[in-house]
Amino acid sequence: MDKKETEEFYAKLKEQLLETTSWPSTYLYKFIVPTEEAKISQIQDIFDNTGAVIESKKSKKGTYTSLSITVHLKNPDEVIQKYKEVSIVEGVISL
Template sequence: MIKKKCNQNSIFAPYKIIMSSNQNPEEFYEKLKGQLYETAAWPSEYLYKFIIKSDVHAIAKIEAMFNNIGAVIHTTESKNGKYTSISINVLMENPEAVIAKYKEVANNVEGVISL
């Protein structure tokens, strides 16, 4: 795992991944998969962005999920230190792999917001 500042201009991440509470998750991910196939050639670099309450254990848990796959991870605390933004740039094979990682994070880290 490499931690450094990401060059966000060169990374494919055109969608904000915020699912409303009344939205069917599977329909949401199916729509996202279609959009990802339409807008990029795969494999492609993808920029994940997560926001969580600042907690070293939760941050480490997210980082571990992207460990050993060549991810570049950058964390930034909010001004008051209450929240942490995690940006992860990684080469993904296809939209299914992108969505699998979103699901893995959502299922294993309480209170995470995916952007």
């Protein structure tokens, strides 16, 4: 996605979160990353000190790891901020 598409995506996400959720609320992130300790740690560090519950599960062949992260956030801006922080991790897919 280019910068404009990314901004539009986050604006739409914020709108949807405001319409469908009463804040503060618990939010569930799902990411898929290559099974490399450094990349998994990088994502875990982003959610460090937030009270997040992180569950991980390796794929059948062990090539990828899915991360489910449940965290209590104040508003949609915090949700989007975490997505932006995680997006710098190489190879990550946000679901």
